[in-house]
Amino acid sequence: MATASSSEDGGGARRRRLRAGIGTWVVRKLAGATLTLGFVLVFNFVLFRMMPGDPAKTFLRGRQANPQRLAQLRSQLGLDDPWPVQFGKYLKETLRGNLGDSWSQGNRPIVELLADRIWPTLLLSGTSLVLAAVIGIWLGARSGWRHGQAFDKGTTSAAIGLYSLPEWWLGLLLLLVFASPAALNIFPGGGLTDPRGGVNPVLDTVWHLVLPCTTLTLVYIAQYSLIMRSSVLDERYADYLTTARAKGLRDDQVLTRHALPNALLPTLTLFFLSLGFVVSGAITVETVYSWPGLGLLSYEALRGPDIPLLQGLFLVFSVAVILMNLLADLLYPLLDPRVRLS
Numbered sequence: 001m002a003t004a005s006s007s008e009d010g011g012g013a014r015r016r017r018l019r020a021g022i023g024t025w026v027v028r029k030l031a032g033a034t035l036t037l038g039f040v041l042v043f044n045f046v047l048f049r050m051m052p053g054d055p056a057k058t059f060l061r062g063r064q065a066n067p068q069r070l071a072q073l074r075s076q077l078g079l080d081d082p083w084p085v086q087f088g089k090y091l092k093e094t095l096r097g098n099l100g101d102s103w104s105q106g107n108r109p110i111v112e113l114l115a116d117r118i119w120p121t122l123l124l125s126g127t128s129l130v131l132a133a134v135i136g137i138w139l140g141a142r143s144g145w146r147h148g149q150a151f152d153k154g155t156t157s158a159a160i161g162l163y164s165l166p167e168w169w170l171g172l173l174l175l176l177v178f179a180s181p182a183a184l185n186i187f188p189g190g191g192l193t194d195p196r197g198g199v200n201p202v203l204d205t206v207w208h209l210v211l212p213c214t215t216l217t218l219v220y221i222a223q224y225s226l227i228m229r230s231s232v233l234d235e236r237y238a239d240y241l242t243t244a245r246a247k248g249l250r251d252d253q254v255l256t257r258h259a260l261p262n263a264l265l266p267t268l269t270l271f272f273l274s275l276g277f278v279v280s281g282a283i284t285v286e287t288v289y290s291w292p293g294l295g296l297l298s299y300e301a302l303r304g305p306d307i308p309l310l311q312g313l314f315l316v317f318s319v320a321v322i323l324m325n326l327l328a329d330l331l332y333p334l335l336d337p338r339v340r341l342s
Contacts, residue, residue, distance in 0.1 A: 033322050033326045042087075048314075102308060105306070120292050121286070125278040126278050132220030141232050159229075162222040165218075168287070175189060223270065232263045272324055275324040280317040
């Protein structure tokens, strides 16, 4: 009885130490994410105040700007205040959720602009990411499993070629082939919907989504395919797969039941990290296709330069990446038991 009791006490102690260790590890990750966010806030403030040019003149572009009006505007915008005072105001308003007003978008609140533009970006980048992950994982797994065969050589060469292409160049190429009146002219050349209406809005959006989504998907597929292929090659000759083959499992069963679960871990990590960039979208692709998302909004803000809008966009993009990195760190031990044991 004494032995059983001491064994139970020892098991309970180990569980308590494990929970305490997990709690400490989670707190460390949260603290790291918080410190990174603090650095982003400081960097975001300093970076856009080091840009050349006079923000007051930018704000008054296209309108009469005499010296008295410029001085009055600098005072209203707080540009005459010392940097510590400006940073204090910036930090206070940011924590309140007030990112200011856009200089180039009719003085609209930046939060409203971001809310209007985020859905098209999530639709485009999210759809592309999911399609690329599914197709890329399948291609990479088959390619790695058939190492050295024609399928492997063909898909690997295609993936390397696509990965080397600039997104904007591929977008322009697809536009010339599929949206130009001089070529096939099958798909619309830009925008989210047809401004003339008369078409089911859902189908119209899907039709406009085809070319930009195809562009991003082709580029993203290359990443997932190459990483998945490398992971499968690492697992291909492992002892546990030899044991599975000795049990009489077919080759495809060995791949799907045994090799894939372990080979998926690096690809899943890439997927979670890529989620952070879904919010930022693809600036070049959205610009090429006039897709009204955050990427195109970033391009419009850079033309100003619209400093408050650029600050707001940079902050939103950075927060999304930090949160998705944190999520990947917290989920990885659940996906890979070896991390929990280390």
